[in-house]
Amino acid sequence: MSKVYIQLLIFCMFFNAIGQSKKQVYNFDSSSHHGLLITNKGLELIKENLGTIPLFDKSLAQTKAEIDAIIVEEIEVPIPKDMAGGYTHTQHKKNYDVVQKAGVLFQIYGDEKYATYIKDMFMEYAQMYPKLPLHPETRSYSRGKLFWQCLNDANWLVNMSQGYDAIYDWLSPKDRKFLETKLFKPFALFLSVENPQFFNRIHNHSTWGNAAVGMMGLAMRDNQLVNYALYGLPEDSIDANAVDNDGGLIKKPGQDAGFIANIEEAFSPDGYYTEGPYYQRYAMYPFLAFSVALENTVPELKVLAYKDSVQIKAVYALIDLTDSKGGFFPLNDGQKGMSFYNNALVNSVDIAYHYGSKDPELLAIAEIQNEVTLDDAGLAVALGLKRNEIQPYQKRSVNFTDGPKGNQGGLTILRSKEDSDLELVFKYSAQGNSHGHYDKLSYSIYENGDEVIPDYGLARFVNINSKNGGGYLKENTTWAKQTIAHNTVVQNETSHFNGDFKTGSSFHSQLHFQDLSNDLIQIVSAREHNAYEGTEMLRTVAMLSPKEGMKPIIIDIFKLQSKNANQYDLPFYYKGQLMDYSVDPVSESILKPLGTSNGYQHLWKEASAVTNSDLSKVTWLHNNLFYTLSSKTSVGDSLLFVRQGANDPVFNLRREPGIIIRKSNARDAIFVNIIESHGTYDAVTERAENTESIIDKIDIIQNTGTYTALEITYKDDNSNLLIISNLKADSSEKHSLTLNGTSYSWEGPYYFINR
Amino acid sequence: MSKVYIQLLIFCMFFNAIGQSKKQVYNFDSSSHHGLLITNKGLELIKENLGTIPLFDKSLAQTKAEIDAIIVEEIEVPIPKDMAGGYTHTQHKKNYDVVQKAGVLFQIYGDEKYATYIKDMFMEYAQMYPKLPLHPETRSYSRGKLFWQCLNDANWLVNMSQGYDAIYDWLSPKDRKFLETKLFKPFALFLSVENPQFFNRIHNHSTWGNAAVGMMGLAMRDNQLVNYALYGLPEDSIDANAVDNDGGLIKKPGQDAGFIANIEEAFSPDGYYTEGPYYQRYAMYPFLAFSVALENTVPELKVLAYKDSVQIKAVYALIDLTDSKGGFFPLNDGQKGMSFYNNALVNSVDIAYHYGSKDPELLAIAEIQNEVTLDDAGLAVALGLKRNEIQPYQKRSVNFTDGPKGNQGGLTILRSKEDSDLELVFKYSAQGNSHGHYDKLSYSIYENGDEVIPDYGLARFVNINSKNGGGYLKENTTWAKQTIAHNTVVQNETSHFNGDFKTGSSFHSQLHFQDLSNDLIQIVSAREHNAYEGTEMLRTVAMLSPKEGMKPIIIDIFKLQSKNANQYDLPFYYKGQLMDYSVDPVSESILKPLGTSNGYQHLWKEASAVTNSDLSKVTWLHNNLFYTLSSKTSVGDSLLFVRQGANDPVFNLRREPGIIIRKSNARDAIFVNIIESHGTYDAVTERAENTESIIDKIDIIQNTGTYTALEITYKDDNSNLLIISNLKADSSEKHSLTLNGTSYSWEGPYYFINR
Structure with missing residues (x-):
């Protein structure tokens, strides 16, 4: 027994000794040693x-062809050195991928060349691993050994456990013992007991860690590793304020860990x-x-x-x-x-x-x-x-709750029916851990699977070395996470929760009501009271067809009530080329950033218009489709024509355009917007059809704390009436309201008619 | 006989009387009255x-379904009023399309419902036409009657002549006489004798006019109209300085007209x-x-x-x-x-x-x-x-001459072979009439049918009413036609021929040599001596594979020799997102236009770099492919990172990026650039491959008036030597040259080896 092995045994016994409340002894299915x-x-x-x-x-044929070509080459197990995208990183990734696939092929074909290749690979790692220090790249909160972060080491172990399982019965007991002692068990312990900040969290990193340790535990029939994996380390001494590279909190005090807890919480x-x-x-x-x-x-x-x-x-x-x-x-x-x-x-x-x-x-x-x-x-x-x-x-249109218990807001996807293919993704969820953006009540729109009103996504080029080694770019924080980067209201040019992760994580938006089963209208409404102290936001989004056979339009009512007078900005990013507008923008001869912080520093102001009527329209062309944003504006509101890319010294941002509707010095405010996909262009026939919006008028008939009533009139003189109950959402609640001398009575949180 | 008809006869006789030198009398094929x-x-x-x-x-089934649905509707022949995209324009367009197709269906199926529909349509036009004034829209140099320009009226007549031909035998002689007298002959004469500035040119408008008049002449068996169509009007009194809406000269004195002349000249x-x-x-x-x-x-x-x-x-x-x-x-x-x-x-x-x-x-x-x-x-x-x-x-790679006799320059398309799909379009042609751009020796590059180094194209949205009625935008002149909008050299921020149409039309570039049949390299070289007085430009573009199985790279050598010291700008527009560069750009915190005129006013300067080595690289990602521009620069050259869209108050321009390589205060200069498509990104596997350029070094070993010799060294230490004979292009000409002690002898305008 080698010295290292003895040390390890003592080390393990120590950990076992400190107690493991949920420790179980498993009777692994003994019919075979396979199953991974x-x-x-x-x-x-x-x-x-x-x-x-x-x-x-x-x-199978594809995998066999791929692996047969690789296993005739010499095995390469280089000393770890590079970041993602670099040689050693890529090689170790390739190795675990090949081992996993070779394991499959060995099981199916029984050809020993696969087993031998896997064993040889394992042996090379077993030679190298015991002497390996931490990976030289120091930027991770959980540095790995083969890779710059434990996460990638866990990817490795998951795949290797499957390869090991595949050849377990074929290996001699001596080889198994050698590999487990030199490589697999120390590797699993490194990812768990030696890196509790990586292993003992509720986070996708830990899920990988748990799976890696647990799967190797299953392959080895090692109760200890399986217990760690399922229920977490019994002790971890994680600092209550420790955060990861993304600024995410490692662990709340008292929080459970392990695979089961991750299923529960994730x-x-x-x-x-x-x-x-x-x-x-x-x-x-x-x-x-x-x-x-x-x-x-x-x-x-x-x-x-x-x-x-x-x-x-x-x-x-x-x-x-x-x-x-x-x-x-x-x-x-x-x-x-x-x-x-x-x-x-x-x-x-x-x-x-x-x-x-x-x-x-x-x-x-x-x-x-x-x-x-x-x-x-x-x-x-x-x-x-x-x-x-x-x-x-x-x-179909679908609603998802967020949070482990489903009580932390959620999101709704509205999908059009039959011939059209419009999708709207409305987000009123919780923060989303360290990967969350500050975009309460935002939405994005798609047609035919292409973006119409896009969400920016992240500011990162995964695995592209020249862009910060493939890691997150600082513009992810300064732009992509900021509220102004999303299609939702920004108050006084500050992000929701002032862009503070802890605050944002303490709250979530709330579904007000939704109805996805009405043939005439699909509607969802959600509120957010915490993004800005003292300001209540209620956004209602609906998809409805003005006429049978027409594509649906999207109605968007964003209602704000505040204790103070504020500036409210509601941006709509779009794709494509502006074609027409009803306003009279003044264009800038020199471009300046729209602001200095909270994402505003990344927007160029290309033009601005003071609204001169109560319906402001902007039409653009994208993918040969015409879209119009019709905005119910007040005199004095402004429309800002912006483009992303200011203060972007290394060209990390895309140059995409947006329109910001700005209301200044308002306490209570309501934004009513309609988005239509109404026309087509064919570059081959050069035919342009239905190039103009069909919206004639938007009238806000009533807007109180209790009700908001809206009439939309189309150019063919048809109209829709939509009344929202702003407070009561119960579906059996009875309402009645008199508008312009006509009284309306209905049950439930909204009323809608075509007329 | 109606009064109008008599007037018309007199009118026609008068025109016949003034002589028509090429007048012929045709014996139309008498087997039938069909044939159009x-x-x-x-x-x-x-x-x-x-x-x-x-x-x-x-x-046929598609056409039948389309037409059967239309001909049950009431015929609409509205009084002309609208521009392109408007109702009356669209309706008259639709009418001629339907008549043409109904004519086909009548011939094939013999179903009289098609013939009746056509006849009814003709009758409605015959009622309206004699009373029609010119179209109310006045902007065309050749106003039509049904449409705003004669061109669209000619479109109408071409199609109607086919419909008339189809039902000719079916119509009664009386109806034919009525239609010809009231509608077809006056229509044809309006497009010809009444609008010689439209009809008697070498221009696509006239081709349409000639065809319209000639085809109706054939349908009617009218020798006079056919003669006009084939050989032009014998007299036209066109002012020698008259120009069309695009600024194109109507007619050079003494120039032939008519269809045959258009074939000859076009x-x-x-x-x-x-x-x-x-x-x-x-x-x-x-x-x-x-x-x-x-x-x-x-x-x-x-x-x-x-x-x-x-x-x-x-x-x-x-x-x-x-x-x-x-x-x-x-x-x-x-x-x-x-x-x-x-x-x-x-x-x-x-x-x-x-x-x-x-x-x-x-x-x-x-x-x-x-x-x-x-x-x-x-x-x-x-x-x-x-x-x-x-x-x-x-x-395949192909070469086209320009000019009626093929001696006015031309263009060459280089296409890669086998597995890759790269195309380069190199232009060294004549001006291209009023639709020409000032872009001598420019090129654009495509991969898999997508733009890599794009040409801007025109600044117009054909048939989109909100964009200047679908007509040319002023940015077509101020941007799209200007030299800086293209991938070619601009001297002292002025366009080729100073952007003057007459001057530009007097000259053309010249092919120096080309070889599309060499397995190692495809190469083309052309010169331009007139774009800037006193400056000689020679651009050589080659496509070659550094190694078997690799995509070819593009080598671009732009040589300038001038009597004076100048500033030379060579722009490369690209698509996609910058990923990497070897230079150190200073980014602008406020964007200003790069210049004030000749297209420079439409470029925002985003950043600039002074080159700090002799090889400047810029890498970008587009459509998940990595591209690198490797530029042989001198210390003191600069790289400008620009974007289109400045001074664009109504958002007519796309916001596309470019890199301008600038050499200041140079008399003679040489730009050597290499463009590679070298890598791929897969957003699903997140794998980035070959993200870096393989070019290690570009050495200009010799550059005299006689020879330019270039060595390109790759990162694997392979290299290419390319020698261009700058003066003599004869393929049997013998050359010998000593470079760094080694002497090279060869025949023909260039020498190339892989080593």
């Missing part, structure tokens, strides 16, 4: 069906992940990979059924949080372009199908992904598709 | 094959149309429609064989002037988005197939267009496709 990748039963089924399951066969009961879908996608893999491994090896835990099967719900939430091309809505820190084509989603969809209710709608997503995982779940999907059990995936 | 749309023979073949020719059947012997492909597409329809009508009715004229079948060559030129998605390169005034999917191109391709050599490669274009014309030509294409005679259309 493919179960024995799954393997039989795969072998039976091989060659007759098109999507599985294709995915998802709302609807399966929404508070950081947003971009990070949910990232976290989903360890959640599901570890859960499936547990399901296969310790089925009595029933981990996938936990919290009313929230992990399966989370997969549906992820799909519902994509635009019609499959791209995730870039809520909070989300990089645009990430989509359900990502491997983590292939994995998620397959697992949700196999371990869920064999939902034929999920087959539709799998078919678009055109790929399955090479395991029990992927097999099930491929078989389902082969049997043609597929049903179209119905994306 | 479908010949009798074609009709037989169509009827024989109907239901068995998929693409024809599909196009196309170079290679089929290139001097205004560029956007206008060539527009002119192609009347050229070919009239030619086919002549071919079918007066075959002895052999009009399609004229000038070595230049009209057929022009169709190939049009296809070769598209990017790999089928969009026309926006040379001169070209609106982006126009493509070979346009109807005029469907027509052109079908005609070039049927009346040309039945080229199976044209079937490939027709298949992509997924549509055929409903006539003899479309039938031939549909039959060819049905018989599966299709061959892939090979787009």
Whole structure:
């Protein structure tokens, strides 16, 4: 027994000794030592069906071709040195990816060349690891050894645990002992007991850490590691004020840790992940990979059924949080372009199908992904598709609660029906941890999967070395997180909660009411009382078709009530080229930033107009579609025509335009805006159709603390009346109101008629 | 006989009397009165094959469905009032389109409902036309009656002549006489003798006018109109200084007019149309429609064989002037988005197939267009496709001469081979008439059909009413036509030829040499000595692969020799987001226009850098591809980071970025630039590959009046040597040169080795 091993044993015993309240002893499924990748039963089924399951066969052939080409090359296990995007980083990433895939191939084909390759790789790591110091790059709050941060080390261990599981029975006991002693156990302990600030949190980093340690624990049949993973370290001594690189708090005092607590805390009961879908996608893999491994090896835990099967719900939430091309809505820190084509989603969809209710709608997503995982779940999907059990995936308007208990606001996606393809994403959620943006009651709009009124997303170019090593750019803080970067009201040029993370994290917006089942109108209303002290904000957003067969328009009523007189700015960012406007803007001959802080320093003011009527229209063309923003303005309001990119010395920001509607020196205020997609241009026939807005008039008939009543008149003289109950949201509440001599009575929080 | 008719006869006799030197009397093919749309023979073949020719059947079914829905509605022939985009404009356009299509359907199906509809429509026009004044909109140099300009009236007459031809035999002689007297003949005379400034030019307007008058002449068997159309008006009294709305000269003294002269003058012997492909597409329809009508009715004229079948060559030129998605390169005034999917191109391709050599490669274009014309030509294409005679259309590097005789410069398209899809469009042509831009020796670059180094195109939104009624914007003159808007050298912040149309039209650039057949390098070199008095410019552009299997890079050598010291600016506009640079730019906290005139007033200066080494690199990301511009700079040169959009009060310009390389106070100068497409980003896997340029060094080993020798060294230590003979371009000329002690001997204008 080597000296290191003895030290380690003593070290472990010490940790065990300090007590672990939830410690359990698991009776791992003893039918086989496999289960992290493919179960024995799954393997039989795969072998039976091989060659007759098109999507599985294709995915397998691709993987085999890829891995066969790689394993003839020399194994490279370089001394860690580089940041993300650099050579050593990329090589270690590649290694764990290859090991995982080679493990699959070994299980399916039984060809020892895969097992030998994996073993050789493990041996090289086992030579290097014991001598490794921390990674030389010091910027992480949790420095790794192979990579600059523990997070990537955890990615490595998750994949390696699957590779280890695959060849476990093939390895000699001596080799297993060597690898576990030199490499796997120390690696797992480094990620857990040696880095509690990484391991013992409620955060996607910890989810990866928990899964990594737990999966290696399962592969090794190590009760201690599995216990750490599921329930956290019993002791961690984390400072109550410690924060991570993103400024996120490490741990609230008394907070539970471990995988189970992460499931509990990370998802709302609807399966929404508070950081947003971009990070949910990232976290989903360890959640599901570890859960499936547990399901296969310790089925009595029933981990996938936990919290009313929230992990399966989370997969549906992820799909519902994509635009019609499959791209995730870039809520909070989300990089645009990430989509359900990502491997983590292939994995998620397959697992949700196999371990869920064999939902034929999920087959539709799998078919678009055109790929399955090479395991029990992927097999099930491929078989389902082969049997043609597929049903179209119905994306409908949907509401998600936020917060572990579902009581911290949420978000609503309004989707148009039938022939049109408009989507509106309305956010009235909690802060979203360290990846949250200060954008209460903001929304973004999509048509045909393309942005119309975009959310900026994050200011970062993930894995692009020349942009701060692929890490967050400072403009993420100075611009992307600030309120003015979003389509919501900014008071007195300061961000919500004054941009303070702690304050923002203490509050959340609240759903006022929503109705997604009315054929005439889809409507959602939410309030925010804490973003600015003394100011109450209520925003109601509705989608309705002015006429049968027409695309719906979007009505947006933003009501503010404050103790003090304020300046209110409501920006609408758009894509494309301005075509027309009803105002008379004065354009700037020299461009100056719109302000000096809170994101305003990043906006160039291109032009401004004082509104000269009570309906201000701006029309633009994007992707050959005409859009108009019709704004109910008062004389003296102003329209600012802005563009992003000021104070951007290294060209980190996109130069996208926006229109800010500004009301100055107002105590109470109401913004009423209508957004229409009304026309088309065809550059081949050069035909422009319906280039003009159909809105003729917007009348605010009443606006009190109790009710807001709005009449919208179209150019064909049809009109809509919409009354909002600003206080009472109960659906059985009876209301009656007299407007211009006509009395209206109804039940519920709103009244709507076409006339 | 009505009074109007008598007046008209006298009027016509007068015009005949004043003599018409080329007047001919045609013996129209008397087998039938048809031939403008479908010949009798074609009709037989169509009827024989109907239901068995998929693409024809599909196009016919679409047309039938469209027209059947329209002809049940009431005919609307409103009093002309609106500009392009307005109601009356659109309605009259729709009318002629419907008549033409109904004519086709009547010929094929023989259903009288189509003939009746056409006749009724004609009758309504015949009621209105005699009383019509000029169109109320006064801005055109040639005001029409139905439309604001004669050009649109000519569009109307071309289509109506086809409709008339289709129902000619069906109409009673009385109705024919009435329509010809009241409507068609006066209409044709209005477009010709009453508007010689429109009809008697070498211009696409006149081509339309000639075709309209000639086709109606053929339909009516009217020798006088056909003679006017083919050979122009014998007398026109056009003022030698008269110009059109675009500032284009109406007519040079002594210049021939008419259709034949337009064929002669409009196309170079290679089929290139001097205004560029956007206008060539527009002119192609009347050229070919009239030619086919002549071919079918007066075959002895052999009009399609004229000038070595230049009209057929022009169709190939049009296809070769598209990017790999089928969009026309926006040379001169070209609106982006126009493509070979346009109807005029469907027509052109079908005609070039049927009346040309039945080229199976044209079937490939027709298949992509997924549509055929409903006539003899479309039938031939549909039959060819049905018989599966299709061959892939090979787009290769190609060279086009400009000018009627092919001696006014030209343009070259370099296309990469095999796996990559890079295209470079190098322009060293003549001015291009009134639609020309001042951009001698400019180029643009495309990858996968997307712009990399774009040409701005025109500043106009065709048919979008809110943008100056769809007409040219003043920024077309102040920006799009100016030299600084293009990727070529500007001397002392003035445009080529000082932006003067007359001067620009007197000169053209010259091809120095080109070699498109060398496997190692594709190269083209052209000179311009007149853009700036006393300054000689020679630009050489080459595409070469540094290594087998790599995408080619683009080498660009711009050599200037001047009598005086000048400031030289070489801009490169790009798309996307800056990722990296080797220089140290100082960014502007307030944006000011870069200059005050010649297009400089439209550029914001975002940042600038003084070059600190002899290789300045700028890398950007666009469409998930990484590009680098590597510029051989001298200490003291500067790099300006600019963006379009200054002095643009009504938001007419796109906000696109550019990099200007500036050399100050230089008499002779050389710009050497390399453009690489070297890397990829995948937003789904978040993998960034080959993010860095492979260029290590650019050495100018020699640069005299006689030779320029360049060595490019790559990061893998491979290198290229390229020597350009700056004076002698003869391919058999022998050269020898000693560089750094090594002597090189070769034949021809350049020497190139990989080493």
